[in-house]
Amino acid sequence: xxxxxxxxxxxxxxxxxxxxLVDQIANRxxxxxxxFEASIYSLFVTRPESTEDIxxxxxxxxxxxxxxxxxxxxxxxxxxxxxxNNITNYVLSMIMLEKKxxxxxxxxxxxxxxxxxxxxxxxxxxxxxxxxxxxxxSFTHSSVIANLxxxxxDSISTFSFRIQVGGDPRHLQNAENAAKIxxxxxxxxxxAMLWRQVGGKRxxxxxxxxxxxxxxxxxAP
Numbered sequence: 344x345x346x347x348x349x350x351x352x353x354x355x356x357x358x359x360x361x362x363x364l365v366d367q368i369a370n371r372x373x374x375x376x377x378x379f380e381a382s383i384y385s386l387f388v389t390r391p392e393s394t395e396d397i398x399x400x401x402x403x404x405x406x407x408x409x410x411x412x413x414x415x416x417x418x419x420x421x422x423x424x425x426x427x428n429n430i431t432n433y434v435l436s437m438i439m440l441e442k443k444x445x446x447x448x449x450x451x452x453x454x455x456x457x458x459x460x461x462x463x464x465x466x467x468x469x470x471x472x473x474x475x476x477x478x479x480x481s482f483t484h485s486s487v488i489a490n491l492x493x494x495x496x497d498s499i500s501t502f503s504f505r506i507q508v509g510g511d512p513r514h515l516q517n518a519e520n521a522a523k524i525x526x527x528x529x530x531x532x533x534x535a536m537l538w539r540q541v542g543g544k545r546x547x548x549x550x551x552x553x554x555x556x557x558x559x560x561x562x563a564p
Contacts, residue, residue, distance in 0.1 A: 347542050350394040352415070352558035353408070354538035355434075357385065357398060359418070360411025361531030362433035368520050368527070369510025376483075379523075381407035382530040384479040386491070387462045389455075394541065399479070405563040412563045419555050429509065434535075436506045437528065441535035443502050450498055457494045461487060485519065491526035499532065500525075 361382050364374045381398050388397045395401040398408050405412065414430060444450055462475065469481035481487070506528060514520050 348554055349558045349561060350541035351538060351543045352555050352562060353394050353398065353404070354534050354541055354543060355555070356408045356411035356415045356559075356562070357382065357534035358411070358434045358437055358531050358538065359414040359430065360408055361527045361534060362430045362437070363410050363414045365433060365508060365524050365527050365531075366430050366510070368523055369508050369515055372511070372514040372517065372520055374523075375410065377406060378408070378410045379527075380479045380483050382527055383482045383488070383491070386458060386526075386530050386533050387465075387476065387482060389458065394537065397537065409563070412559060415555065416559055419559065433506060433508075433528075433531070436504075437531040437535045438538070439504060440499055440502060440506070441532045441539065443504065444499065444532065445536065445539070450501075454494065454498050457490075457497075461490045461494070464490065485522075488519075488522045488526050491529055492522040495525040495529045499529065 360378055364379060364382060367374045384399070385397045391397045393401075395404055398404055399406075418431065444454070465475040465481045465484070465487050468484040468487065469475040469478040475481040508515065508524055515524075
């Protein structure tokens with residue numbers, strides 16, 4: 344089995360995790376903290392030594408990406424219901440938006456600069472260490488999430504194509520939930536960029552499910 348298949352499975356699981364978290368916030372108003380932290384943290388890992396490092400390292404990958412891995416396994420095993428079809432649509436939309444972003448160098452520079460700036464601001468919420476990268480929870484502080492939402496609105500939201508998130512209006516109209524959803528969509532688009540960089544193609548979702556199974560078993564046995 345190729346290393347590329349493993350890396351594609353990780354990136355795809357990260358996309359499905361972001362999409363699943365968005366779906367949970369939209370319908371329930373809450374999400375598991377470990378998955379939320381891992382998805383948001385990935386936005387700030389800009390110089391990883393490996394694909395696994397973006398999501399906390401190989402050892403913690405099954406825990407940090409547990410929700411995405413489960414959603415992806417359900418898809419591969421054809422267990423998806425209406426809810427999962429909705430999540431898959433979010434993933435396909437993330438891939439489409441990443442394609443638009445990757446063709447816009449000015450927008451890419453904006454996103455990169457703002458991510459660096461937000462990372463610096465996160466130091467204020469990481470009292471245990473001067474380096475917020477040692478404390479993933481610092482990136483889920485409400486002020487950091489609000490900054491990520493602002494970045495999403497100034498970048499991704501300017502494209503004509505938009506991701507339409509469905510759910511319970513009571514949760515969707517909550518300002519903190521809306522900010523979390525936009526921050527998670529941004530993390531999903533980051534995962535889509537990673538997926539493309541490690542050789543993922545949109546049509547792989549339709550025709551290469553079977554080759555994901557060995558990688559998924561290796562990542563989360």
